[in-house]
Amino acid sequence: MRNLTLRQLRTLQAIAEHGKIVNAAKALGLTAPAVTIQLRQLEEELGLELFDRTATGMRPTAAGLVATDAAQAIEERLRLMVDAIDAIKGVRAGSLRLGVVSTAKYFAPRMMAAFMREHPDIEMHLLVGNRAETIDNLKSHAVDVALMGRPPKGGVPVEAVPFGDHPLVIVAPPDHPLADVHDIPKKRIAGENFLIRERGSGTRISLEIFFSDIPGRVDNLGLEMDSNETIKQAVMAGLGIAFISAHTIEAEVEAGRLVILDVAGLPIRRQWFAVRRSDRSISPTMAAFHDFLTRKGAAQLPLVGKLYPADAVSPTV
Template sequence: MRNISLRQLRSVTAIHRHGKIVSAAAELGLTPPAVTLQLQQLEHETGLVLFDRTPDGMRATTAGLAVLDTAQAIEERLRVLSDEIDAVKGVKRGSLRLGVVSTAKYFAPRLMAAFMANFPGIEMKLAVGNRAETIESLKNHSLDIALMGRPPPGIPVRAVVFGDHPLVIIAAPDHPLVRQRDITRERIAGESFLMRESGSGTRISMEIFMRGVAGWMDNPGIEMDSNETIKQSVMAGLGVAFISGHTVAYEVETRRLALLDVIGMPLRRQWFAVARSDRAMTPAMGAFHDFLAKSGARYLPAFGQLYPEPTF
């Protein structure tokens, strides 16, 4: 294995990412025959086939996945080395790939702006996805740090709490329940719910909150794939929604949406900054973790803003 080169590993990674040698070659700035040669040399070195050629493209074999894991680990270590060299030089430079679940996109830009004001030499990239997509990106090493409501199971991670995450139930301002107080779970269960897809953090919290309410799971509501769609649908009077308070702070403040006074709400959760614990922490990652732990909460929407005085 001593003859394996970085070029070979990067070729294999690009083939896996695109599923086609032509596309991998375009990414790497090489010709398709050159990428094919790199793959053949690596397969000769390992003595195993690294990709199955299928009608849908190149698919990594078990041996190929093992090589890919090593390639990703080497690339990460090279990034760490680059940041460490910059740190030794006394230069606050580096890069950070930040992923956020869709609920966190409402405050992530403020966090990034504040952090980059203190560390202008650190280049940041932002990826927004649902919980499943963000966890998958952590698994395949596409992210350095992810912001989410709960650390994912099944991945070795280090998690830092950086603020409270209130969950609320919202309705249109003219909904009959807006004027009621101490609404029970049984009463709210009779409403038409608009909810995120199964497996999302908000959906999981909602199912836990409503657990034990007779008959609720028989007709839980209508699934929607984004918080924005849910908010617009609630405004239109299609139903009520269990949602992150941080996604509706502006709409509640401007009275386009109203909070329902449901017993047990708001449900208090926390925001976490999550990174893999089985990889080295770069100076840029360490700086961002420290920033979130010390100052992250101040860039979250103030929870008091969610409760304007009612105008009955």
């Protein structure tokens, strides 16, 4: 173990990420034989094969997964060391990898711009994905901080800090029969055709909770679509109604292309959370971003409160 090198560990990460020796070599700026030698030396040092050589590429073995996770952790610790040394030197530079669920992409650029105005020398990288992808990015150390509505429970140790309200509403096209109806009963709205996100998404989980007391409704929620944009377009086209984050529909409501239905018990108010791994040290850039969210995070969210009465907001679910 004493003879492991950073080059070997980075070679391991590249092969795991790209799946083939030739692709890993290209990413590292090396030749394929050089990458093969690095991998062979690493396997000899550990005494186990780290990849299964298959027709479709290199698949990590159990030992390979353990070694890759360790390599990622070492790389992360080195990056934290650089940030900490820069902080000691008084350097205000650094980098922050921000992961956001797809719903948060509507305000994340605004939030990044505001943060970077306060910290112009901090380089930021944005990675957008669905809930499952964002959690995977936390697990693999691909992001430093993730913005999401429901922090993960189990699988990865995290610390989650709320920074603003996240209201969820039901929207319909302006000519929908219920557009002008007040205090629509839950059972009445449950009879409508819903357009929904994929299984596991935070919005869908909240809708399942909302309809959980209506027998059989959760078993067949509606037509599944893969993005908020697709859902909004489908609602405007008259394909159904949608339970959606109010932070995604401000422009369409103001333009009169969508309306928020007045449903009893809605809006549901959740929270936006900044999530980080609790088993890793906080870098100076992460601390600066946390401080920014505490002070100004809520102010960067879309001003959706004007779209519905403030006293209509229901408890968090």
